[in-house]
Amino acid sequence: MAQTINTEVTRTDARRKVTGTATYAADETPSGMLHGALVCSAIAVGQVTAIDTSAAESEPGVVAVFTHETLPDYKTVKGFYAGGPGSSSFWPMEGTDIRYAGQPVAYVVAETAAAARRGADLVNVTYQEADGSIHMDPEDSFVVGAGEDSEGMVLTKGDLQAGLDEAAQTVDMTFTTPFQHHNPMEMFSATAEWRGDRLTVWMPSQSVRTLRHGIAGAYGLPETSVRVISPFVGGAFGSKAGITPYAMLTIAAAKGVGAPVRLIVTRPQMYTVATFRPESRQQFRLGADAQGRLTAFEHVEIAQTPQFGEIVNPGTHITRAMYACPNIHTEQRLARSDTNSGGFMRAPNEMQTFFGLESAMDELAWKLGMDPVELRRVNDTMTHPTEDVPFSSRSLMESYDAVSNSFGWDQRGREIGSMTDGDWLVGYGCATATYPTNILASNARVRAQGTGNAYVELAAHDVGTGTYTIMAQIAAARLGLPVEAVDVVMGEADLPVAPISGGSTTAASAGSAVHDACVKIAQQLATQISGMSEGPLSGVDPSRITLDDGTLRGPDGQSQSVMEALQMIPEGEIEVVGTFRHPALTDQLIKATFSGGYGTAGPVTPEFAMFAFGAEMVEVRIHKYTHEIRVPRIHSAFAAGTWLNRKTAHSQLMGGMIWGISSALHEVTETDKPRSRFLNANIAEYLVPVNADIREVRVEMLEEQDDYVNPLGVKGIGEIGIVGTAAAIGNAIYHATGKRLTALPMTISDVL
Ligand code: MOS
Incomplete structure (x- = not known):
């Protein structure tokens, strides 16, 4: 049997995707469907004083124009950060309040998408405008959950000032990161169809069960009356996690017109009707003795949050886990401004904070006259610095050693500006990467057939990452089948419970439930075939029969393949539901996931701290005269337990690094300050790298065994x-030029 895990497997859905037969949510067209279009606010803060819908209503093809006064039976849900399933805790069109630019103020339904757009253009809204500010004022920040330390939003260990006083070298630096938007290729959309009290919603989603639970709850329907379907997702990155206002508006509009309605949000509207990465400020004070050992570590993160609600992605919880230090102080702060709710965007707690942390560590290394890799080595620790539990596995320095070797770190010039190549200044930089191993309960149903097939079903999602493929690989490996013989069904709320596809949890948590189902199939089979009068395992104590990837083995060398054994039993097949219940999952957390919420355990449990680690190294070149910044090489090494699919994992890691280059050098949602709006709301002006910006990208995937995180070790x-890319690039720019850049993105004007 060919090995199917920890190998390169081409995506099982590749052909369907490239031939257009993979259907995305907006590909569904229920019969009699009408088209929706949003009218979005022209002001950022104020009131709607009047809406004239007459011109829109007389536009040919327009069926209805709904406003806050006329939209029937519109329901809302609680926001994510208030413990609910919503993308925001403020809901537009409940009244006349305008809280952010581009907020929906009216909803047009028409016979064609074009007519709906024309109708939307003809809605005449009158506003009373008030002053607003799209940017936070960091001087006006406040501690998250002030007064209660319980969630660790303020943490003090030892004596920070004493640690700074005794240090041989200190750094005191502040970094800033901008607003960013996800820009998934697949547009946001929602299609709603009511049949009496039964509702079907097609919508690209990272959490179909959360959607179904939230929508059913809002309308007071049993969950069995609501279907939520999202078979393929064309990129999410955190933007398709919660229940959005545009979805609830579409559901209400469909009810209002008595026909199915599909809304495809326009690209510019995608910058205002959903979440984004909030801007932030990262303040670090570090101290170290002459050998580089940290004596003081302070991180204060100030992140932007809207006037309503508190958007908390606690980066300090991750930075303080990185390096050994006796004196630590961290604070998680927010500052308000006039935007929609931000949310999570790929590595929401880590991207911004590690730009700060790893740039500050680099600065400290220069002050100490140390190699920056050696500074990380001196401060590496197998015990979590503030939680006093060991890491379940931590291969940070193995990652640095591997990437140093691949990159040629020993060729790095000792002095700033010491490396040149013709008209180019050359610099090398490195940075640490990490991501917590979050744990969520999951189920998965597997049916194995002696004819040589298996079916895997669970309410997980493939957000473009290859989840269909890895779920098939896990079942194929355990049952002894080729990957193509495993059919995987996901992306429907009716399927067995699986967690949100967020927080990098699906492979580890949902995959472990698939693994468990296969083990249970083997156990049932062992019981049945051991009781038979014939066969190699006849009469063997079933508790001593073990599953060895496709083969059932008895204690004395007897064996039989799973498929042969299945053929022996009368049914010829076995169907079971597998579960993943990590010991760190309390009953309350399991209940949260099973009732449609998010019951996340980890990364710190009473026994272990669970994180993946990696290291990145980049070469930058800065032209002496044009000052353009190029990244000819970026190398990395990561250790993250078991690799399920070396091809899709490699693509994920490489894609993350390329997005890191984007964050470092290109990406920013520009703002129109006087009008408090996001400005570059289209892909032409929101800069991301093109092929010419990305040169050599090398990823090493290290072997690491971790038996605590889950049965797969994933x-x-x-x-x-x-996570590490922006700092590695900034550190390389410093090496080349002596300019320490502290604001993302880093552009030509910063290195003039
Ligand atoms: Mo991802 S930002 O955890 O959806």
Whole structure:
């Protein structure tokens, strides 16, 4: 049997995707369907004083124009950060309040998408405008959950000031990161069809069960009356996680017109009707003795949050896990401004904070006259610095050693500006990457047939990452089948419970449930075939029969393949539901996931701290005269437990690093300050790298065994790739030029 895990397997859905037969949510066209279009606010803060819909209503093809006064039976849900399933805790069109630019103020339904857009253009909204500011004022920040330390939003260990006083070298630096938007290729959309009290919603989603639970709850329907379907997702990155206002508006509009309605949000509207990466400020004070050992570590993160609600992605919880230090102080702060709700965007707690942390560590290394890799080595620790539990596995320095070797770190010039090549200044930089191993309960149903097939069903999602493929690989490996013989069904809320595809959890948590189902199939088979009068395992104590990837083995060398054994039993097949219940999952957390919420355990449990680690190294070249910044090489090494699919994992890591280059050098949602709006709301002006910006990208995937995280030994890798890149590039720019850049993105004007 060919090995199917820890090998390169081409995506099982590749052909369907490239031939257009993979259907995305907006490909569904229920019969009699009408088209929706949003009218979005022209002001950022104020009131709607009047809406004239007459011109829109007389536009040919327009069926209805709904406003806050006329939209019937519109329901809302609680926001994610308030413990609910919503993308925001403020809901537009409940009244006349305008809280952010581009907020939906009216909803047009028409016979064609073009007519709906024309109708939307003809809706005449009158506003009373008030002053607003799209940017936070960091001076006006406040501690998250002030007054209660319980969630660790403020943490003090030892004596920070004493640690700074005794240090041989200190750094005190502040970094800033901008607003960013996800820009998934697949547009946001929602299609709603009511049949009496039964509702079907097609919508690209990272959490179909959360959607179904939230929508059913809002309308007071049993969950069995609501279907939520999202078979393929064309990129999510955190933007398709919660229940959005545009979805609830579409559901209400469909009810209002008595016909199915599909809304495809326009690209510019995608910058205002959903979440984004909030801007942030990262303040670090570090101290170290002459040998480089940290004596003081302070990180204060200030992140932007809207006027309503508190968007908390606690980066300090991750930075303080990195390096050994006796004196630590961290604070998680927010500052308000006039935007929609931000949310999570790939490595929401890590991308911004590690730009700060790893740039500050680099600065400290220069001050100490140390190699920056050696500074990380001196401060590496197998015990979590503030939680006093060991890491379940931590291969940070193995990652640095591997990437140093691949990159040729020993060729790095000792002095700033010491490396040149013709008209180019050359610099080398490195940075640490990490991502927590978050744990969520999951189920999965597997049916194995002696004819040589298996079916895997679970309410997980493939957000473009290869989840269909890895789920098939896990079942194929355990049952002894080729990957093509395993059919995987996901992306429907009716399927067995699986967690949100967020926080890099799906492979580890949902994959472990698939693994468990296969083990249970083997156990049932062992019981049945051991009781038969014939066969190689006849009469063997079933508790001593073990599953060895496709083969049932008895204690004395007897064996039989799973498929042969299945053929022997009368049914010829076995169907079971596998489960993943990590010991760190309390009943309350399991209940949260099973009732449609998010019951996440980890990364710190009473026994272990669970993180994946990696290291990145980049070469930058800065032209002496044009000052353009190029990244000819970026190398990395990661250790994240078991690799399920070396091809899709490699792509994930490489994609993360490329997005890291984007964050470092290109990406920023520009703002129109006087009008408090996001400005470059299209892919032409929102800069991302093109092929010419990306040269050599090399990823090494290290072997690591971790028996604690889950039975597969898998740590999530969806987000770690982006984490270290911006700092590694900034550090290389410093090496080349002596300019320490502290604001993303880093552009030509910063190195003039
Ligand atoms: Mo991902 S930002 O955890 O959806």
